[in-house]
Amino acid sequence: MKSRPAPLPENEAERLKALEDYNILDTLPEQGFDDLTALATYICKTPIALISLIDSDRLWIKSKVGLKVREIPRDWAFCSHTILQPQKILVVNNAVKDERFANNPLVKNNPKIRFYAGVPLVTSNGFAVGTLCIIDMIPRQLNDRQLDALYRLSRQAVAQMELIQEIHNRKQAEIEGRQLSLTDELTGLHNRRGFFLLAEQQLKIAHRMKLLCWVIFIDLDGLKQINDSLGHDVGDALIIDAGQLLKQSFRKSDIVARLGGDEFILFISSYFKDAENIQTHLQTNIAHFNQQQNRSYQISMSMGIQRYSPETNMSLEQLVARSDELMYAHKRLKRQSLL
Structure with missing residues (x-):
């Protein structure tokens, strides 16, 4: 038995x-x-x-x-x-x-x-x-x-x-809480706090290892007009699409964040030759998105790209401030070209 x-x-x-x-x-x-x-x-x-x-x-x-x-x-x-x-x-x-x-x-x-x-x-x-x-x-x-x-x-x-x-x-709740405190609710990207926390760590590594890297300041063109004419739900959809486009344009190890409103910021490693190469890469992806997507809006970005090299030893705050200045210069240039 x-x-x-x-x-x-x-x-x-x-x-x-x-x-x-x-x-x-x-x-x-x-x-x-x-x-x-x-x-x-x-x-x-x-x-x-x-x-x-x-x-x-x-x-x-x-x-x-x-x-x-x-x-x-x-x-x-x-x-x-x-x-x-x-x-x-x-x-x-x-x-x-x-x-x-x-x-x-x-x-x-x-x-x-x-x-x-x-x-x-x-x-x-x-x-x-x-x-x-x-x-x-x-x-x-x-x-x-x-x-x-x-x-x-x-x-x-x-x-x-x-x-x-x-x-x-x-x-687990503490971990999730920390993640939420570092995450932008709308896009799921890092928020301002998350960016500065993570980018500061990466900058220290870049300085110690003598690596080149880039800080890219992004401003979405025409978001206010879209919010006024099509509504904030469409404006939010534009922000989400822009965030996904930026994230998909770079490596997973790169830091992509939304500062708030229509502003994004990125910290990327040195696999690009120069700032022009980065801008061309982004503009190509933006054009491809605008061609493929059936939306009531198109994505347009003004961008400022600041290179970091160990010799300059710029702080993260200086890199962000400089890339912000370059972004506004790019935006002014685009406006002038429309006149």
Whole structure:
């Protein structure tokens, strides 16, 4: 007779999602969990204690005393039966005499389990994601105090998991908050703060490595007229398209940012020959966009391009100010050509 694998819980999909949300599978050992398994062996006087989590096809062990393996097939796991009744402890006094486990490989072969007691690890949402269990190689029984202690230890294990999840979520929120604080809401590009933070780092590298780079100040031509005649939704669409065009025109490692309104700024590395080469590259991409897109507007940009070389040792603020001046000079030149 083969061993009888436990059926899946009715809420298996939701249970697995709850387990995934803890981000605990395949993590390193932690003292907080190891203390609980050590206490379980002391209190119940068993050679083996585990804190285990039931994944889709395996039992993965977060903490262990008296066992070397880190995981076993789910079909072999006594704990797969334990999670079927989240509010109850499963006690198997003698596995050889229990038809569910008598032919289990862990009973017939090493470690030749005879006694098992497991308490489900139940989350605050009611999902049994794993167990705290104790194991012995001889039949035995637990007294009421030992059973009560296992319940208490299981609650502490869940509390430890909840704490780790809270710390992880808080760190993730901080990361996302920092990203939001560096990101322009409309375009998804870096904002002014993001640009200066990242470009300052790149400028230090350029100075140390004696690299050439460029700061490009961009102003969208005619945005006010589009807002006045076609509405701000169309103006926003123009800004978004312009931002995407700029981002696609350069390498992923280059910094593309929106300063606000109709102004963009870029910090790019030295793969362009000169400022004229950069301007030609951008104007070609703008012309291609205007030809391909069926829009009620066309993109036009005035640009100022300032070269940085280690010999000049200009600060980022100086590079931005100079590229801004060059942009306005370009805009005046374009206006004069229309007269």
